[in-house]
Amino acid sequence: MAGSKKEIGTGFITEVDRYLFNNGRHYEIFEKMGAHPKKYKGKNGMYFAVWAPHAEQIGVVGDFNSWDPEANAMMPLADSGIWEAFVPGIAAGELYKYAITTKSGKILFKADPYAFSAEYRPGTASLTTDLSDFQWGDDAWMDKRGSADPMNSPMSIYEVHLGSWRRKNRPEKDGCYTYVEAAKELADYVTDMGYTHVELMGIAEHPYDGSWGYQVTGYFAPTSRYGTPQEFMYFINYMHKKGIGVILDWVPAHFPRDAHGLSEFDGEALYEYADPRKGEHPDWGT
Incomplete structure (x- = not known):
């Protein structure tokens, strides 16, 4: 089963990547997950990868496909809960989200947890970007x-x-x-x-x-x-x-309940404890 699913993938996320990710030891996972400019099968575009192990299906949505959940479907990668898609023709500067269909059939529109850029509030979409051309001088x-x-x-x-x-x-x-x-x-x-x-x-x-x-x-x-x-x-x-x-500063202890964020990301508790006695900060609403 793992072999058959691996064969239909793009190859950007390897079996080793998935092994390290599953063990919590992929310390450069930001280079793989999220949205990255890539060339695939001779076409330039954007590669997307997101972790959503409880999802029934996922689509990348944005202005480029009229926010249609079925226009750019993602495929699951074996033994990881990671879904991926390559969308040709997309460059930096595109708003996008993931349209996640839950086990109950509800569609959640989620910002990308691994995005390098986000829409200015009150907008809630992620933004494709290309960081490769910055020249460091330090x-x-x-x-x-x-x-x-x-x-x-x-x-x-x-x-x-x-x-x-x-x-x-x-x-x-x-x-x-x-x-x-x-x-x-x-x-x-x-x-x-x-x-x-x-x-x-x-x-x-x-x-x-x-x-x-x-x-x-x-x-x-x-x-x-x-x-x-x-x-x-x-x-x-x-x-x-x-x-x-x-x-x-970074904040590993809590995050907000906003619908586009990490809360019940794929329809179930994923980044939080399912037990509200551990999963909620009642004083903060997080």
């Missing part, structure tokens, strides 16, 4: 970090929430600084104050501003409130070139 920083002794090096951290640190007098995105705008001013401030590191609060994609980024719907997507993934990469690159380390 080799000196990375070399220095690799040879440093962290146990005996001075460390002083400036924790900051980008959305409320400083704002511009403009209506776009509530005046929030972009990643590019914040980079220079924040680097100058941190350097003047003698800090060695910046710690960004709740930078992963989240639907509710009031959570300060601590109710996440996209763990691999820097929030679109402040710009694109490439602009976020610019921010990191700039900080490193100025000799400043960057620490990212």
Whole structure:
């Protein structure tokens, strides 16, 4: 059975990938899951992969197919709960979701948990992107970090929430600084104050501003409130070139119940405990 299912796959996710994923030891799984520009059978397009072991069927939907759940069906890969599809003709900048048909026949429209980019709120779709063309310039920083002794090096951290640190007098995105705008001013401030590191609060994609980024719907997507993934990469690159380390907060303990997010992702408890005594934070609604 495993052999027959493996043969109909694209080959982008291998048997070794699935083995490591099933054992919780695929530490570069973000390179496989989500949406990635690929060439398949001579055609350029986008490869999609999502984990939904309880689903009856899944379709990739977006403006490119009028959000039709049956237009671009995904296929299950053996022994993994992973579904995949290659959609030719799609490039970066396309909104998309997964239309997941549950065992009860209900169709759930879910954002991609592994997406690198997301639609700006109140939109809830994921966004295809291509990160391959960014040119990093932080080799000196990375070399220095690799040879440093962290146990005996001075460390002083400036924790900051980008959305409320400083704002511009403009209506776009509530005046929030972009990643590019914040980079220079924040680097100058941190350097003047003698800090060695910046710690960004709740930078992963989240639907509710009031959570300060601590109710996440996209763990691999820097929030679109402040710009694109490439602009976020610019921010990191700039900080490193100025000799400043960057620490990212992330939230493994809870996520919101928003319909497009991780809650009952494929119609059943998947990312959460099925038992509500463990699976719910009643005080937070997460």
